[in-house]
Amino acid sequence: MILSILLIILILFLAILLWILLAPIVLLIDTDRSLYSISIRTIASARFVYDDMKIIVYAQILFIKKKFVIPDDFLDKPDEPKKEKKKKPKKEKKTKKKRKINFRKAIRLVPKYLKGIINTFDLRTLNVNFDTRDFPTNGILIPVFSTLNHRSENVKIFVNFEKKYSFYLELRNRLWNFLVLGVKGFFDYLKVKK
Numbered sequence: 001m002i003l004s005i006l007l008i009i010l011i012l013f014l015a016i017l018l019w020i021l022l023a024p025i026v027l028l029i030d031t032d033r034s035l036y037s038i039s040i041r042t043i044a045s046a047r048f049v050y051d052d053m054k055i056i057v058y059a060q061i062l063f064i065k066k067k068f069v070i071p072d073d074f075l076d077k078p079d080e081p082k083k084e085k086k087k088k089p090k091k092e093k094k095t096k097k098k099r100k101i102n103f104r105k106a107i108r109l110v111p112k113y114l115k116g117i118i119n120t121f122d123l124r125t126l127n128v129n130f131d132t133r134d135f136p137t138n139g140i141l142i143p144v145f146s147t148l149n150h151r152s153e154n155v156k157i158f159v160n161f162e163k164k165y166s167f168y169l170e171l172r173n174r175l176w177n178f179l180v181l182g183v184k185g186f187f188d189y190l191k192v193k194k
Contacts, residue, residue: 019043020175027171040175106189113185120177127168129158 020043028037039045047058057068132138138159145157 021179022174022176025173025175027169027173029167029169031165031167109185109188112188113181116181116184117178120173120181122172123154124170124172125168126155126170127158127166128156129160129164129166131160131163131165133163135161 020040023041023043026037026039026041028035028039030036034050035047036049037045037047044061045059049056049058053071055070057070059066059068132141138161141159145159149156149158
């Protein structure tokens, strides 16, 4: 009886973990609606709305919803002076030999894995609408972007003469992709010679 209950709990835990790893992460930027959000479908989400000199964050984790208001001058506030504490003499501790990280090896792998991370993202939609405020340049760019728009379903770039600017971006990824790249990076780090 107890064994079957533990087995059921283990199966549920593994199913939830698998769902978290395989659930899509969606990054959405929409300047027309002043909407900036990131979400893991059905698990967690955060929306950032800029409104009247403040940033409003709507966060949700499972069924718990929370609203945070961040004033616009939040980052401009000076830090409070730190109180100086009296230093106590430190006791000597036995030091264990730590494994040193070779940063040269790690830095050689960074470009490869940055490219890998960028390639894991799925670009669902990119719409850009802008005005260069120069009529001849707009006239040249309209046929160029019109040709490019016919070649791609996901990317649309428009030029207007009305001083309108908008940007819409939807990217998707999965935590699983980051985990796989992290494991590959760790083993590649171990393989690289000094």
